[in-house]
Amino acid sequence: MWALAWRNVWRHKTRSLVAAGAVAAVVLFTLVFFGFVTATTNGMFELLTSESGHLQVIGARAREVQDFDARLIRDAQQVEAALLRELPAVRLRRVLEVPALISGETRARGALIVGVAQDEVLAQRFAQEHVAAGRLPSPGSWDEIALGAALARALQVELGDPVYVFAPGTEGWGAAAYTLVGLLAFPQTAYEIQAAYLSLEGAQELAAPSAVSRLEVHLVPERGVVTDAVIEDAKARAAAALGPAVRVETWREASPDTAAMLDLMDPAMAVFSLLIFVLAGLLVVNTIYLGLVERIREFGVIIAVGADRWRVMRMVLAESLVLVAAGTAVGLLTGGLLLVSWADGFRMPGLDEVLAEAGLPAVLYPAVTPAQVAVTVGFAVATALMAALWPAWVAGRLEPVEAMRHVA
């Protein structure tokens, strides 16, 4: 049956090539777009988690209250020690965020003072990605500050200039003078114009001695990538070790909007693919149906010599499956080759800043998962079956005598 179907499909080569080509194009398109969806998802995940960690430890009431003091983790060193006992292989970034007024010699504006102490690897990565000029404040320094480049421009200060910070109503000094040692660049301008970085110790002396706003936990995978399952497991262990005084959140809980958007990308792509498969399916319907109309007499003979209706319907379905399988094979092959050719990364020239502004990595690494390939093949098979249903039904209802008298 399959050999006969294959030969029948290629009786009208041009028509079948167009239909199979359409299927191949759709499969290729779907595969490549799935690859870019995966790359984008992975890239955004990497960006997000490298910025804010896979897990965050925050004050127990940090999500409910707005008050600066109430959101703090005051016994930060004890919490950190307990955390590292449970998860010894992680990298930590300790962060104290303080809303404050910042000024240069002539101008002032509201700012977010961020005191940071972090693992050396994280510090290097942060400096590599964000230091536009100068350097970050030295660990433990009390008098050095780095500003978002936009904030520095707004304050009209340059490297080496004095900068003044006022954080009234806090438990530290409440005000201090610093030397501008670095300018920082961030993709989001709204953040760049309010961010001012101190060492953690400097921020603690300014506003909240020995406290932090959060601990960012960066998991280090033993092999491969950090999966949601690994993150959930680490969260459960950390939460059990730290008790109710603090709250442990995954990156999904910390950034629910982003997580929801990433979760929607695959289904949205699947729906989009389904639509274009429907369009390709129309071409397949056309090819199979015309093939049927041209061979009604032949089908009449096949029924006359003993094929029952189901058999005839199966023959039509087989032709559709063979046609779509040929297109799918070509689409998978070319799509696979394209993805392999982008294994070292895909960069869209001139769009780095646009992508960064949108929170996307400049270099994408397209790849497809087995599930995405299965979905693509599943759509193709469904297209073949759906496209053949009507022609098969028509063929199955042919009366042999009438069919054998048919003149195409």
Place this chain on the structure above:
Amino acid sequence: MWLDGEGAGFVKPILRAVGLAKVYENGDVKTPALQGVDLEVAPGEFTAVAGPSGSGKSTLLHLLGCLDRPTSGETWLGQQRTDQLDDFARARLRLHEIGFVFQAYNLIPVLTALENAAFVLELRGVPKKVRHEKAMAALEALGIADLAHRRPNQLSGGQQQRVAVARTLAAEPRVVLADEPTANLDSKTGLALIELMKRLNAERGMTFLFSTHDPRLLEHVNRIVRLEDGRVVADERVGAA
């Protein structure tokens, strides 16, 4: 029913039509094709249904071959009444019991002669090796084994009709119905085909019922059923060798 050759008992017919009528309807126009045909064909007979165009020859073969349903009357294959069977049962009968040879050969153009000859066996689910052996034997019996791997468009009309006969022969049906099998052949090739079918009838005991309006072919049969306007007007036994 007929006395068998020994005169010891009756032979039951393998094909039977009882009061068979068929009316084709096209809107309000009704065209009677058969009007109360009674016919019995014994196993091993080599019978021609003769008559002018429109006399109902093809319709009679279609009804007896379970390809169409009568307006009234009965059709029987052996002991089984066939006009009341559902489509699937009729398809099974056609597949396993009845062979067809058509005027227009009706081979499948994408299959080779061998594959065409094996096609009915493939529908029956016979394994490839076995069906190809049987099909090749049929092609050899018909003297066209050397054409086994050619496609129909590479064969002459006579060769194509031989492949069509091989398709039937390989399937070894109880009855072969041939609807004007020589109509598209020149007289020499047509006669050769009739000789061939006659040989198969004699050697294998296959029952043949074929329609024709070519009087030269009727010299080779041992029974002629004449139809006119959908009625049997004569049923002659002749002494063909």
